Amino acid sequence: MRDSEVVIALAGNPNSGKTTVFNALTGARQKVGNWPGVTVERKEGKAKLGDTEVTVVDLPGIYSLTANSIDERIARDFLLKERPLLVAVVLDASNLERNLYLPLQLMELGVSRLVLVCNMMDQARTKGLEIDTGGLSQALGVPIVPTVANKGIGIERLKSVLAMEIARREPPPPCPLKYSESVEEAINELEEAIKRDKAFSQMYPTRWLAIKLLEGDQEYLGRLGEGNPSGGEILARLTTLRDKLESEIRYDLETALVERRYGYLKGLVSRFAKRKWDWAERLSVSDKIDRVITNRFLGIPIFLVLMWITFKLTFNVGGPIADLIDGVFGYLGEHVAALIASAHGPAWLASLVSDGIIGGVGSVLVFFPNIFILFLAIAVLEDSGYMARGAFVMDRFMHAIGLHGKSFIPMVLGFGCNIPGIMATRTMENEKDRILTILVNPLMSCSARLPVYILFAGALFAHHQGTIIFSLYMLGVVLAIILARVFKSLFFKGEPAPLVMELPPYRLPTWKGVFLLAWQRSAIFIKKAGTIIFAAVVLVWFLAHLPTGVPYASQQTFIGRLGTILAPIMKPAGFGFWQAAVALFFGVLAKEVVVGTLGTLYHTQEEKLGAVIAQHFTPLTAYAFMVMTLIYIPCIASIGIIKRETNSWKWTGFAVGYSLVLGWVLSVLVYQGGRLLGLG
Amino acid sequence: METLSHSAEDYLEAILVLSLEKGKARVKEVADHLGVKKPSVVAAVKALVDKGLVHHEYYGYLELTPKGMAIAQAVYHRHQTLFRFLYRILGVEVQTAERDACNIEHYISPNTLERLVKFVEFVESFPNKERDPKWLSHFKKYAETGEPPPCVGGERGGEKVKTLDQLKVGEKAVVRAVKGDPSLKKRILVMGLVPGTELEVEKVAPLGDPVDFKLKGFHLSLRKEEAKLVEVEVE
Numbered sequence: 001m002r003d004s005e006v007v008i009a010l011a012g013n014p015n016s017g018k019t020t021v022f023n024a025l026t027g028a029r030q031k032v033g034n035w036p037g038v039t040v041e042r043k044e045g046k047a048k049l050g051d052t053e054v055t056v057v058d059l060p061g062i063y064s065l066t067a068n069s070i071d072e073r074i075a076r077d078f079l080l081k082e083r084p085l086l087v088a089v090v091l092d093a094s095n096l097e098r099n100l101y102l103p104l105q106l107m108e109l110g111v112s113r114l115v116l117v118c119n120m121m122d123q124a125r126t127k128g129l130e131i132d133t134g135g136l137s138q139a140l141g142v143p144i145v146p147t148v149a150n151k152g153i154g155i156e157r158l159k160s161v162l163a164m165e166i167a168r169r170e171p172p173p174p175c176p177l178k179y180s181e182s183v184e185e186a187i188n189e190l191e192e193a194i195k196r197d198k199a200f201s202q203m204y205p206t207r208w209l210a211i212k213l214l215e216g217d218q219e220y221l222g223r224l225g226e227g228n229p230s231g232g233e234i235l236a237r238l239t240t241l242r243d244k245l246e247s248e249i250r251y252d253l254e255t256a257l258v259e260r261r262y263g264y265l266k267g268l269v270s271r272f273a274k275r276k277w278d279w280a281e282r283l284s285v286s287d288k289i290d291r292v293i294t295n296r297f298l299g300i301p302i303f304l305v306l307m308w309i310t311f312k313l314t315f316n317v318g319g320p321i322a323d324l325i326d327g328v329f330g331y332l333g334e335h336v337a338a339l340i341a342s343a344h345g346p347a348w349l350a351s352l353v354s355d356g357i358i359g360g361v362g363s364v365l366v367f368f369p370n371i372f373i374l375f376l377a378i379a380v381l382e383d384s385g386y387m388a389r390g391a392f393v394m395d396r397f398m399h400a401i402g403l404h405g406k407s408f409i410p411m412v413l414g415f416g417c418n419i420p421g422i423m424a425t426r427t428m429e430n431e432k433d434r435i436l437t438i439l440v441n442p443l444m445s446c447s448a449r450l451p452v453y454i455l456f457a458g459a460l461f462a463h464h465q466g467t468i469i470f471s472l473y474m475l476g477v478v479l480a481i482i483l484a485r486v487f488k489s490l491f492f493k494g495e496p497a498p499l500v501m502e503l504p505p506y507r508l509p510t511w512k513g514v515f516l517l518a519w520q521r522s523a524i525f526i527k528k529a530g531t532i533i534f535a536a537v538v539l540v541w542f543l544a545h546l547p548t549g550v551p552y553a554s555q556q557t558f559i560g561r562l563g564t565i566l567a568p569i570m571k572p573a574g575f576g577f578w579q580a581a582v583a584l585f586f587g588v589l590a591k592e593v594v595v596g597t598l599g600t601l602y603h604t605q606e607e608k609l610g611a612v613i614a615q616h617f618t619p620l621t622a623y624a625f626m627v628m629t630l631i632y633i634p635c636i637a638s639i640g641i642i643k644r645e646t647n648s649w650k651w652t653g654f655a656v657g658y659s660l661v662l663g664w665v666l667s668v669l670v671y672q673g674g675r676l677l678g679l680g
Numbered sequence: 681m682e683t684l685s686h687s688a689e690d691y692l693e694a695i696l697v698l699s700l701e702k703g704k705a706r707v708k709e710v711a712d713h714l715g716v717k718k719p720s721v722v723a724a725v726k727a728l729v730d731k732g733l734v735h736h737e738y739y740g741y742l743e744l745t746p747k748g749m750a751i752a753q754a755v756y757h758r759h760q761t762l763f764r765f766l767y768r769i770l771g772v773e774v775q776t777a778e779r780d781a782c783n784i785e786h787y788i789s790p791n792t793l794e795r796l797v798k799f800v801e802f803v804e805s806f807p808n809k810e811r812d813p814k815w816l817s818h819f820k821k822y823a824e825t826g827e828p829p830p831c832v833g834g835e836r837g838g839e840k841v842k843t844l845d846q847l848k849v850g851e852k853a854v855v856r857a858v859k860g861d862p863s864l865k866k867r868i869l870v871m872g873l874v875p876g877t878e879l880e881v882e883k884v885a886p887l888g889d890p891v892d893f894k895l896k897g898f899h900l901s902l903r904k905e906e907a908k909l910v911e912v913e914v915e
Contacts, residue, residue: 066863094897097896098871098896101872255865259869263874290882295886395885395903396888396889498864498867498903499902500867502901
């Protein structure tokens with residue numbers, strides 16, 4: 001085995017400072033990708049331990065080896081199936097009892113050697129905790145390294161301990177936890193039965209299997225049923241043992257076993273983590289902050305202000321940079337086109353390169369500043385511990401409309417741009433809630449739709465422009481709420497995802513951690529979504545240019561012909577002319593393109609466009625057109641990101657399909673309803 | 681420890697008690713203490729001297745050898761434990777407790793005795809030495825009046841069984857049980873909400889749900905729907 005193939009898994013509870021330890025171990029030598037088949041981030045890095053180089057895999061934060069969400073399942077499966085040689089478990093030193101539950105489970109599993117990283121020792125000390133890591137290490141039989149990872153303290157020591165443990169290449173030490181005599185007897189008896197089942201017993205160590213079966217773990221019980229000839233025998237033995245034990249102890253076995261583990265840990269912690277003074281009497285700083293932040297009256301206003309700041313930062317700071325990038329690409333496009341022309345290149349080539357490729361790449365990159373700043377803000381909210389508070393404060397409201405507390409942030413961000421909105425759903429652990437939030441997100445009227453509203457409302461509703469635009473925003477919100485409920489009852493039936501959420505203590509985020517996180521997440525957007533968006537942009541360019549010899553985006557081009565075909569479909573909505581259809585078609589690229597396209601098609605400059613629009617549209621058809629623009633399809637970049645985030649063409653297709661149908665139905669309703677009311 | 685006849689153990693214990701109480705033990709005092717005749721004491725003491733357990737000084741004082749002391753102390757400890765068990769825990773009256781302790785100590789097996797010692801230690805380890813633990817006072821009341829313990833009907837003396845969602849902010853409780861479907865139950869359990877865990881309601885979200893609890897030094901939020909699954913005891 002080459003040493004570079006040695007894999008160390010980094011596990012630990014959420015908020016234990018696992019990522020900080022990971023960053024300290026690997027430096028900047030990280031690779032961020034996704035776990036196969038899902039959108040959970042997979043972080044991997046190289047660490048140099050003395051002379052050997054090892055791969056460190058940063059697993060999603062988990063509390064135990066029982067998985068509730070995809071991240072947890074990934075971490076669990078990695079630990080159970082890949083069986084890394086060494087698992088470093090990061091512990092929050094101030095909260096040892098619960099943090100030790102995971103390593104205790106890993107010791108019971110007994111497939112990997114462990115090194116415990118007792119992190120944030122400084123915070124434990126300020127809380128008056130004195131931790132005897134040496135004693136704890138002896139009692140558990142695994143090495144423990146105290147660290148303050150964000151200050152780099154203890155990292156060298158951790159590296160040398162990891163190197164030593166790798167070199168040992170011994171089987172992991174036995175788990176020090178023993179259950180009561182009768183439970184131990186039952187475990188032994190069940191193990192005997194399991195050992196007779198070759199296939200089942202090969203999956204995991206038999207003691208682990210026996211414990212999990214006694215605990216009534218559905219996952220293992222399920223495996224037992226799967227074409228196992230001797231499964232019945234084990235099951236029969238299990239039932240007898242469970243009945244016998246449960247009549248003996250007060251609780252059901254599941255509770256009893258978990259209780260025993262916590263009882264053991266409580267004993268350990270009281271022996272090795274002594275309180276020098278009782279800080280429970282005083283409110284911790286974190287609790288004091290929470291008195292304000294989650295206050296009955298201030299909680300929601302504070303949340304809204306923070307959202308507003310995030311929103312402002314994303315679009316006000318990001319906006320000018322985005323404009324700059326847009327300008328640079330525009331400049332580049334023009335000059336390259338001029339260069340090609342001066343070299344007597346064909347006009348179509350100049351157009352392909354400047355409008356198609358450079359314009360296409362630009363249309364993707366232009367989102368980057370907003371996305372990066374958004375992720376920066378989200379990283380600050382996450383690392384400081386606020387994100388969980390936001391979900392805590394908003395959960396009741398969001399739950400009432402069928403979403404989750406954590407859906408609120410993506411929805412609010414959607415008002416700015418649906419792409420960061422959809423990407424922000426990554427903070428949600430429940431897959432159903434996440435997909436639901438993604439599906440309705442495009443209904444939040446993004447800033448790109450605003451130019452269309454301004455044009456049409458300005459041209460035809462001069463005195464009620466504000467009201468008309470506001471009504472469109474509200475329409476989007478109401479539709480999102482209704483559709484969330486409808487989709488939930490159609491596709492995500494059953495119990496709503498429970499909320500069992502830790503509110504981590506507030507911490508000061510580090511610049512390094514925040515920037516690294518924001519960069520890694522926004523780089524994913526560039527890499528993956530960029531390919532889809534880019535391809536689509538180039539495709540549309542071809543459609544707008546071919547066949548050769550016709551003017552760009554005229555009725556004779558493929559896209560013009562498509563518009564002519566599509567126009568009759570839009571007739572019931574009151575705007576059944578090809579220019580509108582083509583404008584909407586181009587609007588798929590980005591909704592604000594509708595304005596520019598109409599300008600091109602009506603051969604007029606933007607400032608005079610309002611007057612032209614007023615000739616072609618009535619107030620009623622204009623409103624129907626705006627409703628259509630709001631709903632009809634997520635823009636191409638959003639579609640790309642929906643595909644990426646749901647990892648499913650089915651859901652992507654559904655998002656496109658339902659919005660097209662809904663947009664058409666609603667704009668037809670607006671037009672026909674309006675006519676009935678005599679507004680035509 | 682070599683096996684001695686019951687009466688030999690009694691003599692050793694008597695010598696120990698007398699020397700603890702009066703500083704010295706003589707044949708006459710031993711005879712009075714045990715309620716036997718002096719010649720019987722003399723004969724028994726001779727046997728103990730032969731076994732090297734007691735020194736018999738010329739002028740009548742009896743003194744335990746280190747070996748005799750060890751046996752005497754063990755016997756004495758055994759006796760005291762039994763006495764405390766009968767008197768303090770079962771509530772038997774003093775004289776009966778004393779007499780029965782004398783009788784039981786000779787017949788009880790070392791294993792049972794060891795458990796009994798542990799039990800007495802356990803009961804006596806409660807922080808408030810002045811008062812009996814609650815369950816013990818319930819028991820004594822039951823022994824005297826036949827009144828069943830108040831916990832049978834779901835409510836306990838001063839403690840109420842509630843579900844977690846019924847608690848108010850600032851209220852403290854101890855987890856009794858977690859209900860619900862297996863996966864949700866497991867999820868709640870592994871977060872540390874196991875029976876016996878103390879927790880406090882820290883805050884309620886502005887819209888009335890979810891609720892934040894403090895336990896084992898960290899904060900856990902549950903919707904009332906989930907909190908309903910956790911049964912607790914409130915003081």
